[in-house]
Amino acid sequence: MRGVSVRSTAEILLVGIVLLVFLLSGCRQEASQDSDKEDRSGGEARPAFLQIGEFAVHRISANRTEVRDGAGRTLILIPRGAPVPDDCDPRHVVRTPVKRVAAYGYFDVAALRMLGVLDEVLVGVTVPEKEWARCSADVARGMREGRTAYLGDASSIDFERLKQMEPDLVLTWDPSSLPLLDDLHIPAVITSTPQATCLSARMRYVQFLAPFFGREKEADAYFARIDAALRDIRARTAGAGEQPKVMWGDIYEKRVMVEPGNAWVGELVGLAQSSYQFEDVFGTSCIEISVERFLYSGETADIFFTYRSRESGASSKEAIARLNPLIKDIAPLRSGRVFAPQPCYIQSMDKLDEILTEISAIIHPDLYPGYMLKYFDELPDRDTAHDKDTRS
């Protein structure tokens, strides 16, 4: 009886495995069929579905692409001139290629530059011209020539001005603008995500925006460039003997903010044969942690990247210690190295390959002899006379 039962069990299990294989092979078959439907325009096959962190692009047909933005909303991209299907909410339809864009964040503006459409499409920004002049001459020129308008600070947008600029699309990190944009019948994409952007998503974000402008080739070329830089970093650092410990964050009025381990900087540090001190922290970018946790990690860290720039007071280790007496004893301030972003860092995400290489060069200076920093400043122990004069 027992023998029969065991044999029967084996039969059932066999049926289960056959079902599983059938299901999976069915999926594979569908996937391969789907790949036949891939967009081969331009002679290059494109995946029908592309996941980019919390963003996604789903090419359903030549006349319909669905994208999922950072807030989980689905937008439907329909080519200009093609009919809008009945099942589409008109508020979520974006006509492609998009010709006029308002962008809230530096990163979105940089993404437009990566795609080679910035001069043609950017009609509104939330940062005044003088802030762009130093590192983003193209944006500043557009503002001077009247093609691009300053829409007001991101937290208090002048929606009348926005309406005058007649954008086809708004790229924003601020969900509170959605109801007002809905009223103006302007589709919007939320470009921030609840979780920090991982390295892969940071590299591929441009592939999420590409279908809006029909610039997939440019996006692929950009991704290939960043991928090549990463390969180079991996190859160069593979044999690195020492694994420096890195921390990235700062303290603002007793609130400690850091980049979590799932953020692109955390992943990059790990990839460059070094150790990220907040690898176990998971969540949103610039996440708040306790002072104790920060100090504990600071005891053994070798390198500290601060969010503050020289302009916001990070002119030397001494200045940082003065700003945040709580962290004056962490190892990088006493005996390690501290780096602050230069003003162009935040506006230069279109040069992500250079930024990644620079971070790797900072971590392993011996592997990059003669490297000149372009996006970060290494802070001296004490303020120079010039810094003191500027402060006074």
Next chain:
Amino acid sequence: MRILARFWKALGSMNLTILLCLLLAADVVWGYAAIRWRTALFIPLNDLGLFAWMQTYGRHNLTYTGWFFALLVLLALLALNTASCTLERVRHVLAARSSLSVVRLAVKLGPHVMHAAVLVILLGYLASYLYTEVVVGTVLLPGRSYTLPGDAGVITFVEFRHEVYQGSRLKVFQGEVIRPEAAMMLSAKGRQREAILGFNQPVRLNGYSIHLSDFAPKKPGGMRLNKRIDLHIRKDPGVVLYLTGIGMFCLGLGLYMLDWRMYREVRQ
């Protein structure tokens, strides 16, 4: 017919149950690792629906999602195994009903009611993933309204009320909103009522449940963010099923304990 009957009987084998449980345990270990490595792949499962997710995120990332497909097959087999086993034993109990009192018959069915409850709960989850209607990314500002799909009702965000942490023990939370509450006006079928929406405190209107997913500002007087609430709205037919399942499980457990209390102690 005999083959089918034999197959059905074998499907209820205890050996198969144990094997399936072991396979399920191994599968969820794979699932744990996959979710940990690729969390973003599984977030859309909450709002896309099972089929749409399987056709997109699921089938394009089989290394990380294969465990989920395996889980569905294993759970389906476990459900069949449980159904076969339970029905077979219920048949035996009912066959002997003439020799049992009504109470004795009821308590003997207790464990089988619990097994049936598990099946109803599983069915509830399947219904949730297949048929739930979800609206994501709805943002309301004070004074603004949103009309539910199919004109099922209108929700209006009246005002934002919040409780701020004023203690001194947790300095990082000082001045932070620790209990956000949004006063809502719900209108449907010509009737209006007020409701308070908070975290873990959804409001319901005409079959829809409205959940608070985020809010701003987190700290009054902090960063200059506009007042807003982000909503996650869903109409989930599975809820009734798994609440029924939980009710059935409690009933079965009660009967089982009664059996243990009334009869087994006597036997001992």
